[in-house]
Amino acid sequence: MADYLTDDALAREVDKLLRRLPGADPYLKGDPEPPKGSRGVVTGEAPSVVLARRRVVGPSRVQRISVWVRVLLGVVLGLVITQWPYASACGFGLWVYLFAISTVVTAGVWGALWSWRYRMGTAHGAALGVVYWGLVLIANQVLERTGYAATTATWGCG
Numbered sequence: 001m002a003d004y005l006t007d008d009a010l011a012r013e014v015d016k017l018l019r020r021l022p023g024a025d026p027y028l029k030g031d032p033e034p035p036k037g038s039r040g041v042v043t044g045e046a047p048s049v050v051l052a053r054r055r056v057v058g059p060s061r062v063q064r065i066s067v068w069v070r071v072l073l074g075v076v077l078g079l080v081i082t083q084w085p086y087a088s089a090c091g092f093g094l095w096v097y098l099f100a101i102s103t104v105v106t107a108g109v110w111g112a113l114w115s116w117r118y119r120m121g122t123a124h125g126a127a128l129g130v131v132y133w134g135l136v137l138i139a140n141q142v143l144e145r146t147g148y149a150a151t152t153a154t155w156g157c158g
Contacts, residue, residue: 059118067114071123074107074130081137091157098141105134 059067081104088097108130115123144153 059120063118064120067111067118067120067123070107070114071111071127071130074104074111074127077104077107078130078133089157090154094141094155098138101134101137101141104137105131108132108134 081100084097084100086096087093108127111127112124112131115121115127140149143149144151145155
């Protein structure tokens with residue numbers, strides 16, 4: 001701003017601009033008491049100053065364990081699905097197998113969402129690996145039946 005403005009003039013200019021804000025307190029006195037039902041402490045400081053003092057807290061131990069349980073469930077499902085013991089070449093058995101593979105993808109997405117929520121990078125990467133593995137397994141079955149693979153298969157038996 002210009003050099004001719006003193007601190008008082010600058011303060012008056014800021015107050016004038018603040019009054020123009022929608023929902024602004026016309027007397028710039030702030031809230032006399034906190035709204036009912038809030039636990040926050042009212043301070044006379046600007047919100048940005050109060051936010052800057054907040055300590056970022058990571059997930060609790062229980063939350064970290066629960067995320068890892070979800071992710072490891074997806075990893076185990078992804079590994080075990082390769083040992084599918086039932087006929088899955090065509091017909092009803094194929095559809096059950098595709099449903100089981102979609103469960104692997106769902107478990108991976110579930111783990112990825114929770115790990116993203118709690119900002120757990122390693123767990124998130126593992127969960128995305130499970131999603132990728134499930135999509136590869138689905139693509140293997142679908143591409144054989146649509147003519148894009150070296151081997152061909154049919155959807156139905158007969």
